[in-house]
Amino acid sequence: EEQRSALLNSSSLFPPPPGVKFSYGTSGFRADASLLESTVFRVGILAALRSIHTRSVIGLMITASHNRLSDNGIKVADPSGGMLAQNWEPFADAIANAPDPNSLVQLVYDFIKRVNIRLDEGFSAEVFLGRDTRPSGISLLEAAKQAKLGIISIIGSTFTDMGIVTTPQLHWMVRSRNKGGEASEQSYYNQLSTSFRCLLDYCPGEGCGNVDDELIVDAADGVGGEKLETLKSKLSLNVQVRNRGAGVLNDGVGADYVQKEKLVPRGFGPPDAGKRCASLDGDADRLVYFSVSSDGNAVDLVDGDKILSLFSVFLKEQLDVLAEEEEGGVVSFGVVQTAYANGASTEYLRRAGLRVACTPTGVKYLHEKAAEYDVGIYFEANGHGTVLFSDGFLSRLDSSSNAEIGGSEKKHGAAMRLRAVNGIMNQAVGDALSGVLLVEAVLLYKGWSIHQWSERLYRDLPSRQLKVIVHDRSVIETADAETRVVKPAGLQEAIDGEVAKHSPDGRCFVRPSGTEDVVRVYAEGSTRESADDLARSVASIVD
Numbered sequence: 001e002e003q004r005s006a007l008l009n010s011s012s013l014f015p016p017p018p019g020v021k022f023s024y025g026t027s028g029f030r031a032d033a034s035l036l037e038s039t040v041f042r043v044g045i046l047a048a049l050r051s052i053h054t055r056s057v058i059g060l061m062i063t064a065s066h067n068r069l070s071d072n073g074i075k076v077a078d079p080s081g082g083m084l085a086q087n088w089e090p091f092a093d094a095i096a097n098a099p100d101p102n103s104l105v106q107l108v109y110d111f112i113k114r115v116n117i118r119l120d121e122g123f124s125a126e127v128f129l130g131r132d133t134r135p136s137g138i139s140l141l142e143a144a145k146q147a148k149l150g151i152i153s154i155i156g157s158t159f160t161d162m163g164i165v166t167t168p169q170l171h172w173m174v175r176s177r178n179k180g181g182e183a184s185e186q187s188y189y190n191q192l193s194t195s196f197r198c199l200l201d202y203c204p205g206e207g208c209g210n211v212d213d214e215l216i217v218d219a220a221d222g223v224g225g226e227k228l229e230t231l232k233s234k235l236s237l238n239v240q241v242r243n244r245g246a247g248v249l250n251d252g253v254g255a256d257y258v259q260k261e262k263l264v265p266r267g268f269g270p271p272d273a274g275k276r277c278a279s280l281d282g283d284a285d286r287l288v289y290f291s292v293s294s295d296g297n298a299v300d301l302v303d304g305d306k307i308l309s310l311f312s313v314f315l316k317e318q319l320d321v322l323a324e325e326e327e328g329g330v331v332s333f334g335v336v337q338t339a340y341a342n343g344a345s346t347e348y349l350r351r352a353g354l355r356v357a358c359t360p361t362g363v364k365y366l367h368e369k370a371a372e373y374d375v376g377i378y379f380e381a382n383g384h385g386t387v388l389f390s391d392g393f394l395s396r397l398d399s400s401s402n403a404e405i406g407g408s409e410k411k412h413g414a415a416m417r418l419r420a421v422n423g424i425m426n427q428a429v430g431d432a433l434s435g436v437l438l439v440e441a442v443l444l445y446k447g448w449s450i451h452q453w454s455e456r457l458y459r460d461l462p463s464r465q466l467k468v469i470v471h472d473r474s475v476i477e478t479a480d481a482e483t484r485v486v487k488p489a490g491l492q493e494a495i496d497g498e499v500a501k502h503s504p505d506g507r508c509f510v511r512p513s514g515t516e517d518v519v520r521v522y523a524e525g526s527t528r529e530s531a532d533d534l535a536r537s538v539a540s541i542v543d
């Protein structure tokens with residue numbers, strides 16, 4: 001009873017905005033920041049319950065990533081550091097939309113009972129809070145902390161404010177703590193920088209060290225700029241960081257802008273022509289590379305698919321060395337993409353003898369699939385991705401990297417490189433800082449410039465993305481990792497008809513967005529005109 005009234009009292013401080021329907025989409029709740037206090041408070045309750053239920057630390061990240069400055073959002077990091085378990089999403093939706101404190105408290109107690117969350121076993125909740133640089137994050141953080149007041153009476157809880165961090169840093173800290181490790185930014189930087197140095201130490205002679213020119217990073221005027229500076233100070237890394245926060249967040253800058261618009265970000269121009277450049281997004285969980293054309297007006301985009309391909313080639317080389325001498329069975333290596341992956345990249349990877357899987361859009365799907373392999377890599381074309389290693393494979397590496405146990409020098413090197421990749425690449429979610437370190441190391445290893453990287457693997461097929469504003473996007477249902485429409489009837493046949501006009505390279509799919517009230521159209525063709533034409537005609541069918 002006492003608990004109930006404490007929760008009721010604190011809930012009444014955060015009434016939900018009238019007439020707004022919230023949905024825990026692909027990346028948590030996202031909306032105009034002024035609408036989110038009640039939602040953040042309520043997700044705070046969820047996080048505490050999840051922590052008690054899993055007997056683990058849970059993370060809460062306040063960010064709206066690449067979206068505009070006035071937006072914000074909240075998302076939960078599960079004990080592994082990954083996304084919230086999907087079977088808790090309906091509860092998140094339900095409490096976010098509860099109209100008043102009484103119905104909220106009722107939902108909470110019903111859920112506790114249904115899921116059998118044991119509040120009486122003396123385990124208290126522990127939640128890590130993080131936020132990006134958005135000013136609205138300050139009051140939203142307070143709302144999250146108030147959830148503690150509501151929930152503390154239930155069982156007692158600790159909410160630890162990690163301050164301004166990148167999204168992947170918060171996920172990393174949650175994972176690290178739950179594995180019994182340290183959970184500070186310092187330990188994050190130490191792990192990444194130590195592993196990076198180790199990877200460079202195991203760079204073979206030829207090629208290595210050819211690329212010593214500067215990397216210029218566009219930090220989207222977000223949290224990644226300062227964090228990259230810190231990382232850089234721990235390494236001898238030749239990086240110049242621009243858009244570090246003085247301009248407007250994500251406004252004509254950042255990975256989403258460069259990838260979607262294929263335009264030169266603010267602060268870059270003709271003097272940068274030909275140089276190796278990269279863009280992070282607003283919370284530093286996406287990364288793309290690019291170079292500026294000689295007139296300073298266009299970018300040659302090196303997107304998530306090419307980062308994926310570069311890493312895959314490198315990993316396969318190392319795994320092949322191990323396989324030459326491996327007695328202990330084959331290693332499963334899997335590459336995971338979505339339907340947005342450029343067709344040329346998928347073709348390239350398959351020809352290289354790699355196993356390529358396709359999942360629906362959204363990190364939770366890609367990550368889950370990649371975790372099925374000994375070594376799994378996933379990237380979305382937009383630049384979100386990472387490389388995952390299974391525990392079993394890591395212990396095999398430990399014995400292979402111990403050169404004294406019979407392994408050759410070559411095998412030892414490959415094992416050490418793979419271990420270093422595991423240390424560099426965030427095992428919880430995609431991380432732009434991890435990505436920068438691995439791209440830089442692999443380019444050094446190969447002795448490649450950004451142009452060689454961009455041109456040697458494959459050439460992107462021209463593609464076009466359009467969005468169609470529809471009355472109700474939920475009338476469209478898809479199957480086969482979003483590559484086929486199953487509802488409404490007849491739509492897929494109509495799309496097939498258009499695609500047939502653009503064979504053999506024409507490809508097109510439509511899907512309802514998971515973050516906006518639109519239907520997205522993606523088309524690819526052998527020429528710019530063909531891709532544009534196909535996208536336009538399919539968009540007009542959807543409309």
Ligand code: 16G
Nearest residue numbers: 026027362363364380513514515516
């Ligand atoms: C979210 C997803 C991203 C996906 C994008 C698609 C996470 C952490 N982020 O940003 O992976 O590419 O949504 O947006 O899962 P859309 O559904 O509006 O096309």
Ligand code: ZN
Nearest residue numbers: 065281283285
């Ligand atoms: Zn992001």
